Amino acid sequence: MKVFFSILLLALLAGCTHGPALRIDHSYVSANQNSRVQFVVLHYTNASLERSLALLTHGEVSSHYLISDDDKGTIYQLVDENRRSWHAGVSQWDGRTWLNSSSIGIEIVNPGFTDTPSGRVWHPYTEAQVQSLILLLKDIAKRNDIQPKYIIGHSDIAPQRKLDPGPLFPWKRLADEGLAIWPDAQAVSQQQALFAVNPPNAVWYQQQLARFGYAIEQTGVFDVATRHVIAAFQMRFRPQNFDGQPDAQTAAMLQVLNSQR
Known part of the structure; x- marks a missing residue:
C-alpha cells in the first residue's frame, strides 16, 4: 500500500511540475503578412560538384539550392527555404543589410575563372544549368512574390569582394523570362x-x-x-x-x- 501511495504522489508531483499543455488557437489569420524572403542571390561555386556539396553541407557556408553541372542540371535542396543559409556574408542591397536573413541563395557549380598567361578565362554555364535555374527561379519568385529587380548576383550585394556569378552569367536570358531586369x-x-x-x-x-x-x-x-x-x-x-x-x-x-x- 505504501508503495502504491508513493507512486501516486510522484505522479501528482510530476503533473504539477510540467504544468498544462501548450494550446494555440489557429482559427484566425492576419491579412497583413508576406514572405520573409525578399531576394534571391545567385552564385557560382568555384569548385567541382563533389567539393561544392562538401563545402555547402559540412563547411562554414551553405545555400538553399545547388545546381549541378551534370547533363540534367540536377537541383539539390540543401537548406529549407524557411531557414537561413550562410551564402551572402557581409552584404547590402537597396538599403537592406545582411541578406542571409532575407534571401534565398542559389549556388551553381562552375569553376568561375582561370588565370592564364594570356589573361583571365571565364567558364560558361551549361544549357542544362540555365534551364534548371529558370524553372527554379520561376517557382521561387511566384511562391514568394519576388520582383525581378530583387533577383541579384553576389557581386551586386558585395561588389568590393565578390565577382560571382561572373560575366558569362545569362542575365539577359533571365530578363527575357521575366526573372531579371534589363535596359531598353x-x-x-x-x-x-x-x-x-x-x-x-x-x-x-x-x-x-x-x-x-x-x-x-x-x-x-x-x-x-x-x-x-x-x-x-x-x-x-x-x-x-x-x-x-x-x-x-x-x-x-x-x-x-x-x-x-
Missing part, C-alpha cells in the same frame, strides 16, 4: 549620345548607383570603391567590358534602368 536598347542608345557630349561626374554616378541598389559611399570622386561598383554594374549589363571606367554607355544604361524601375 533604344533608350540606352539615345541617352548614350547625350552623355557622350556631357558626361556625368562622380557625384552623379554614386547617386545613381545607390538608387539602383548598390552600397556605395557618396565621396564625390572616382575612388577605388566606386570603380569596383561600376565594374560590378558593367559585368552584369555589359559583360564584354567591365573595366570599372565611367563612360557614356555605362551612364546611359544606369540612367535607363533607374527610369524603368
Whole structure:
C-alpha cells in the first residue's frame, strides 16, 4: 500500500511540475503578412560538384539550392527555404543589410575563372544549368512574390569582394523570362549620345548607383570603391567590358534602368 501511495504522489508531483499543455488557437489569420524572403542571390561555386556539396553541407557556408553541372542540371535542396543559409556574408542591397536573413541563395557549380598567361578565362554555364535555374527561379519568385529587380548576383550585394556569378552569367536570358531586369536598347542608345557630349561626374554616378541598389559611399570622386561598383554594374549589363571606367554607355544604361524601375 505504501508503495502504491508513493507512486501516486510522484505522479501528482510530476503533473504539477510540467504544468498544462501548450494550446494555440489557429482559427484566425492576419491579412497583413508576406514572405520573409525578399531576394534571391545567385552564385557560382568555384569548385567541382563533389567539393561544392562538401563545402555547402559540412563547411562554414551553405545555400538553399545547388545546381549541378551534370547533363540534367540536377537541383539539390540543401537548406529549407524557411531557414537561413550562410551564402551572402557581409552584404547590402537597396538599403537592406545582411541578406542571409532575407534571401534565398542559389549556388551553381562552375569553376568561375582561370588565370592564364594570356589573361583571365571565364567558364560558361551549361544549357542544362540555365534551364534548371529558370524553372527554379520561376517557382521561387511566384511562391514568394519576388520582383525581378530583387533577383541579384553576389557581386551586386558585395561588389568590393565578390565577382560571382561572373560575366558569362545569362542575365539577359533571365530578363527575357521575366526573372531579371534589363535596359531598353533604344533608350540606352539615345541617352548614350547625350552623355557622350556631357558626361556625368562622380557625384552623379554614386547617386545613381545607390538608387539602383548598390552600397556605395557618396565621396564625390572616382575612388577605388566606386570603380569596383561600376565594374560590378558593367559585368552584369555589359559583360564584354567591365573595366570599372565611367563612360557614356555605362551612364546611359544606369540612367535607363533607374527610369524603368
